[in-house]
Structures are given as structure tokens and as C-alpha cells.
Amino acid sequence: MSDPVILALDQGTTSTRAIAFDAHGQPLAVASRPLRQSYPNDGWVEHDAEEIWDASTAVLREAVEKSGRATTDIAAIGVTNQRETVVIWDKETGKPIHPAIVWQDRRTAAVCERLIKAGAEERVTEVTGLLLDPYFSATKIAWLLDQVAGAREAAEQGRLLCGTMDAWVIWKLTGGRVHATDATNASRTLLFDIGAQRWSSEMLELFDVPSTLLPQVLDCNGDFGATDPAILGRAIPIRGVAGDQQAALMGQGCIHPGEMKATYGTGCFMLLNTGEKKSLSRSRLLTTVAARVDGRTTYALEGSIFVAGAAIQWLGEELGLAGGPAAAEALARTAKPDTGVVVVPAFTGLGAPWWDAGARGGIFGLTRDSGLAEIAAATFDACALQTRDLIEAMRADAPHAFGAAAELRIDGGMSQSGWFSQRLADLTDLPVRRVSYQETTALGAALFAGLGAGVFSTLEEAAAARPDAELLTPTEDSRMRETAYARWLDAVPRVRS
Numbered sequence: 001m002s003d004p005v006i007l008a009l010d011q012g013t014t015s016t017r018a019i020a021f022d023a024h025g026q027p028l029a030v031a032s033r034p035l036r037q038s039y040p041n042d043g044w045v046e047h048d049a050e051e052i053w054d055a056s057t058a059v060l061r062e063a064v065e066k067s068g069r070a071t072t073d074i075a076a077i078g079v080t081n082q083r084e085t086v087v088i089w090d091k092e093t094g095k096p097i098h099p100a101i102v103w104q105d106r107r108t109a110a111v112c113e114r115l116i117k118a119g120a121e122e123r124v125t126e127v128t129g130l131l132l133d134p135y136f137s138a139t140k141i142a143w144l145l146d147q148v149a150g151a152r153e154a155a156e157q158g159r160l161l162c163g164t165m166d167a168w169v170i171w172k173l174t175g176g177r178v179h180a181t182d183a184t185n186a187s188r189t190l191l192f193d194i195g196a197q198r199w200s201s202e203m204l205e206l207f208d209v210p211s212t213l214l215p216q217v218l219d220c221n222g223d224f225g226a227t228d229p230a231i232l233g234r235a236i237p238i239r240g241v242a243g244d245q246q247a248a249l250m251g252q253g254c255i256h257p258g259e260m261k262a263t264y265g266t267g268c269f270m271l272l273n274t275g276e277k278k279s280l281s282r283s284r285l286l287t288t289v290a291a292r293v294d295g296r297t298t299y300a301l302e303g304s305i306f307v308a309g310a311a312i313q314w315l316g317e318e319l320g321l322a323g324g325p326a327a328a329e330a331l332a333r334t335a336k337p338d339t340g341v342v343v344v345p346a347f348t349g350l351g352a353p354w355w356d357a358g359a360r361g362g363i364f365g366l367t368r369d370s371g372l373a374e375i376a377a378a379t380f381d382a383c384a385l386q387t388r389d390l391i392e393a394m395r396a397d398a399p400h401a402f403g404a405a406a407e408l409r410i411d412g413g414m415s416q417s418g419w420f421s422q423r424l425a426d427l428t429d430l431p432v433r434r435v436s437y438q439e440t441t442a443l444g445a446a447l448f449a450g451l452g453a454g455v456f457s458t459l460e461e462a463a464a465a466r467p468d469a470e471l472l473t474p475t476e477d478s479r480m481r482e483t484a485y486a487r488w489l490d491a492v493p494r495v496r497s
Contacts, residue, residue, distance in 0.1 A: 004075035005067060006450045007236070008442040009056055011081040011165045012244065013102065013266065016052055018059035019442045020067040020074075023455050025465030027439065028069070031062035038099060043106035046099035049087040052165060053172045057231055064232060071233045077173075078240030078449030079224075080247035080441050081165040083188045086137045088144050088151065088162045088213070094176060097160065098148050100168075101140040104306075104348065108139035109357055120206060125280060127203060129187065129194045129287030131355055135304070137164065138190035138207040145209070155210045162213035164188070166241050170224050173238065178225035181215040182241040183292035192217070194289055195278050197297060219292045220246075221452035240449030244441045245269040246290055249300065250448060251440030252409045253466035255291075255459055258401040260394070262387060263441070264414035267351070268305035270390045273298060274398055283393035284353040293451065293459055301397055303352035303390030308383045309413050311345035315376055328376050329417055335377035338480070340365040342491040343378040350496065351386075353393040358497025365487065380420055384427040385488040391428055407431040409469065411440045418472075426476040427484060437467035 005028065010017045017032035033055035038046040064071060084103035089096045101107070112132045115121065121132045130136055141162055145152040154160050161171065167181045186192040186199070191209060193200040197217070204211055218224060224238035242250065245263060249271050252261040257275035262268055273290050278299050280287050290300035315321045315328045323330075342364045349357040363375060387408075395402050408430045414420050415434045425432040437443070447462040456462035474481075 003073065004455050005069050005073045006446040006453070006455060007060060007063060007074055007077045008446040008449070009060060009077060009079045009169065010244070010442040010445065011052060011056065011079070011169060013082045016055040016059055017442065018063035019439055019446070020063045020069065021443065021446045023450065025443055025447065025467065027437070029063045029066035031059040031066060033059055041107070043109070045102040045105045047085065047102055049089070049096045049100045049168055052100070053169060056169050056172070060232060071236065074236050075455050076237045076239035076449040076453035077227065078445030079166050079169060079238065080242055080244050080445035081185070083164060083185060083243035083245065084135060084137050085165055086140050086162065087165070087168050088141065088160050089168070090159060091161045091176070092159065094172070097151055098144055100165070101144065103135055105140065106134050106348070106357060108134040108143055111139045111142070124190065124203070124206070127193050127200050128190050129278070129280065130190055131284065131286065133355060133357070136188060136190045138203065138209060141209050141213070142207050155213055158212045160213055163215050166243070167215045170238060170241070173227045173231065174225040175228040179215045180218050180224050182218055182220050182222065183289045183297065184220060184243040184246040185241070186217045187289040188243060194287065194299070197292070219294060220448045221293050223452070237453060238449070239452030240445050240447070242291065242445060242448055245271055245302065246300070247444030247448070248411060248441045249273065249290055249444065250463065251444030251466060252411065252435065253463040254409065255463045258403070258406065259409070260401070261409040261411065264308050264383065264410065264412035266308065266310045268308035268383065268387065270303045270387065271300040272394050272398060272401055273300050274401070275299065279397065281393070281397045283396045284355055285390070285393050285397060286352070301394055303393060305383070305386045305390070306348050306351045307345040308386070310347070311343070311379050311382060312414070314345065314347070315379055319372065319375070321372065321376065325413070329380070329419060331373050332376040332380050333419060335373040336369070339367070339370060339374045340487060341370055341374045341378040342487050343375060343382045344491050344495045345379065345382050346495050350492070353389060354492065354496065356496045359495050362491065362495040364491045364494065380423060381427065381484065383414060383420070384424045385485060387424060388428045388485055391430065407433050407471070409433045409435070411435050411438055422472050422475070425472045425474045427481055429474050429478070429481055431474070432472045433469040434472065435467045435469045440467070443467070
């Protein structure tokens with residue numbers, strides 16, 4: 001195939017989009033649909049899986065049309081998705097039994113606390129690399145089985161299927177012929193043995209999840225079947241799948257040990273490639289699958305910040321700062337320097353390395369001359385200081401990764417701000433490389449698919465298609481940096497539960 005096109009379906013938390021890429025990683029066309037958020041109870045977050053499916057077909061068709069290319073030019077489709085969000089559906093009717101429970105949902109916090117008090121977390125971490133937190137999929141699946149009338153009985157009879165959003169859209173795209181996920185998504189469920197690379201019977205028993213529900217686990221560049229010809233006019237192979245953060249790791253070209261990226265969206269997710277050896281964190285980070293390509297597994301340390309870009313939204317929506325992120329940044333840049341104001345945006349608890357679901361936000365260090373500008377500046381700084389928390393934890397777990405060549409590759413909405421990107425370099429004392437093209441998650445899925453379809457012959461060749469990037473180096477002195485971080489470390493315990 002000359003000049004092949006690769007389609008990426010990016011099913012995210014707030015939107016579903018499709019992007020057509022050429023074989024050099026350049027975007028040809030994009031289509032997007034927003035995704036409605038549902039909050040039926042305090043701490044609950046749900047999505048309509050049928051809406052996700054309808055949007056998926058719509059954006060795939062629109063992206064192909066906008067690209068101006070024939071469907072015969074499409075070499076493969078890659079899928080990436082919001083991780084941990086899970087849905088259960090009837091395999092005969094294809095209908096979900098309940099809305100999908102989103103990764104942000106906290107309804108199973110009490111179950112996790114009970115298991116922690118029972119002493120289960122150490123073994124869970126040893127097998128899965130994860131911590132006991134409602135963030136992950138297993139307790140969500142068990143909740144659905146126990147709370148939806150007749151669900152557990154139907155599951156035990158083999159009448160139901162379960163999956164994260166990649167498995168759901170693949171099953172629908174293939175007309176119900178393929179029920180599969182990839183190793184990166186499987187590694188986020190609390191049910192996958194990341195060392196043995198298979199579903200763990202021990203974890204299935206602990207969380208009371210029948211194995212018949214679960215999809216087959218394939219490589220990120222595996223054969224996930226082909227689309228129903230009715231969707232795009234011909235059957236197109238699905239040859240790449242990865243959870244959104246691992247897809248972004250690929251899209252940033254972080255395929256070697258020591259390479260790391262951070263994606264700044266609603267929250268922030270930072271991953272450090274640690275190579276082929278599974279290394280459990282001593283700093284309450286997550287050990288996760290970075291990729292599995294041609295049967296070869298590489299691992300990553302991951303830290304999650306629950307609130308990053310959402311804190312900038314808060315400035316506008318709750319503090320009345322009109323004009324969106326650009327206005328918030330403009331105001332923050334007028335703040336008086338070194339005022340000592342600290343914002344801890346723990347609106348939904350604290351992520352790594354604290355893992356405190358009960359923490360709540362706070363503002364500290366206010367004086368009579370503190371105003372909205374100082375609060376805005378401290379809110380931007382909070383995103384950088386939370387990143388510093390993750391870097392310090394990763395430095396403790398993998399000191400070899402922080403040599404002279406260490407740098408942090410960034411993408412996502414906040415990285416579009418040169419001012420914030422420089423502030424991030426200053427407060428973390430790491431060079432920051434921000435990409436010129438933001439859709440690295442979709443690009444990563446496309447690169448995996450291109451690898452699976454033979455568009456790229458090696459992982460290195462695929463990773464070389466990443467976008468250009470600007471390098472920002474630290475400019476502030478160490479006294480400023482360490483003073484700001486000391487204030488942050490003093491404020492965090494005050495908001496913890």
C-alpha cells in the first residue's frame with residue numbers, strides 16, 4: 001500500500017474523537033464529539049456506553065470523509081481509551097446492563113478501605129502493581145454484579161461480557177466477533193498479573209469477578225479483528241490498542257528506559273519507562289505495563305494527579321474568573337512574586353504518592369494584600385509542585401533514570417502554555433520538552449496500529465514519527481525552588497484526612 005492512512009479512535013473522558021494520520025505521524029483530519037458526564041450521587045461518575053459507541057462510529061466516518069482519502073488507503077485502526085472506566089453488557093443483545101462507571105468514580109471507596117484493613121493491599125500490589133483504590137476497575141465490576149438485579153447470576157451463566165472502553169468499542173466495531181483488550185488496559189483493572197501477563201485467578205477470587213466476563217488480552221500491536229464492513233464501507237483491520245496514558249507514552253517516543261512523559265488534562269498522569277524488569281515502587285507509585293509489543297513487555301512507574309487542568313477550570317467556574325485558561329494565566333502572571341500563597345487543589349482527594357481519597361482542597365498563606373492573582377498563580381504552581389512530588393517519588397524508586405540527559409516530555413492542554421511549561425521546568429528542576437502537536441494519545445494508538453499492520457517495521461521506526469518539540473530549561477535559582485516546595489510540603493498534611 002502506497003502512502004497508507006492510519007485511523008486512531010481516541011475514546012476519552014470528555015470526548016470521543018478520531019484522527020487520520022499519514023505514515024509520518026502527520027494528522028490529516030480530525031473529528032470529535034463531546035461526551036456527557038453524569039453524576040447520579042455524590043462521588044459517582046457515569047457515562048452512557050451506547051452514546052460512546054454512537055460517537056465512535058460517527059467520528060470514524062467523519063475523519064475518513066474529511067481526510068479525502070479512500071477507505072482502501074486505510075491500513076489499520078488503532079484504539080486508545082480512558083482507562084479503568086468499565087461497562088458490562090449482555091452478549092446476546094449487545095445492550096449495557098448499567099451506565100459505564102468512570103475511573104473518577106468513588107462509590108467503592110468503602111470496599112477498598114475494608115480490604116486494606118484486612119491486609120490485602122500488599123498482595124494486590126505484588127500481583128498487579130496497583131494499590132487498593134476505587135480508581136481501578138475490579139471493585140466497579142463487583143459493584144455492578146451485586147447492585148444490578150440478576151447480573152451476578154447472568155454473569156455466572158456466561159451471558160454477560162465486561163470490559164474497559166477499548167474492549168467495548170472493539171466488540172461493537174467487529175460486530176460482536178472479538179472480545180479483547182490489550183495488556184496496558186488489563187494492567188489497570190486490579191485483576192491482571194503483570195508479571196505472568198495473564199488474568200490472576202487469585203485476584204478474581206478476591207474481588208469476586210467471574211473469569212467468563214473478561215476479554216482476551218493481546219499485545220498493543222495485536223490482531224483485534226476487523227470492523228464490520230457496514231461501518232466504513234469495507235472491513236478494516238484493528239491492529240493497535242493501548243490505554244490513553246500508555247498511548248501518549250508511545251506518542252512521545254518514550255520507548256527506552258529512563259524516558260518519561262506527563263500529560264496535563266483534567267488531571268495529570270506521569271509515566272517513567274523502566275524497561276523489561278517489573279520493579280515495584282517503594283514510594284506508593286503504580287507499577288504498570290508500558291507496552292507489550294510482539295510478546296515483549298516493558299513496564300513503567302506511574303503517578304497520577306487527580307486535579308490539574310480542572311484546577312484552572314475551578315478558577316473560572318467557582319471563583320468567577322471569566323475568559324477561560326488564557327485569562328487565568330494572564331492574571332496569574334501579574335501576581336506579586338514570592339507571596340507565600342499555596343493552593344492545594346485536592347477537590348477529589350490526593351493521588352500519588354499520597355493516595356488520600358479523603359483529602360480536600362485548601363488555600364494557605366493568605367495575607368491582607370493577597371488577591372485573586374496570587375491565588376491564580378498558586379493554582380498553576382500547584383500543578384507543577386504536584387509533578388515535583390511524582391518526580392521525587394520516581395527518583396527514589398529509579399535513581400538511574402535521572403542522569404544528566406533526563407528530561408520531562410509534556411503534552412495536554414496546560415502544556416500549550418509556554419509560561420506554565422517554563423514554570424514547570426523551574427519548580428521541578430528538570431528540562432521540559434513540550435510537543436508542537438498535542439494529540440499524542442491518538443498518535444500513539446496510530447503508531448501501535450501501524451506497527452501491527454506493517455506500516456512500520458520496528459518499534460523504533462514507529463516512535464520516530466513523534467512530533468517536534470521545544471526544550472525549556474530551568475532558569476530560577478535553587479533557593480526559590482526549594483522554598484516553594486517546602487511551603488507545599490507544609491501545606492499538604494493540613495488537607496489530608
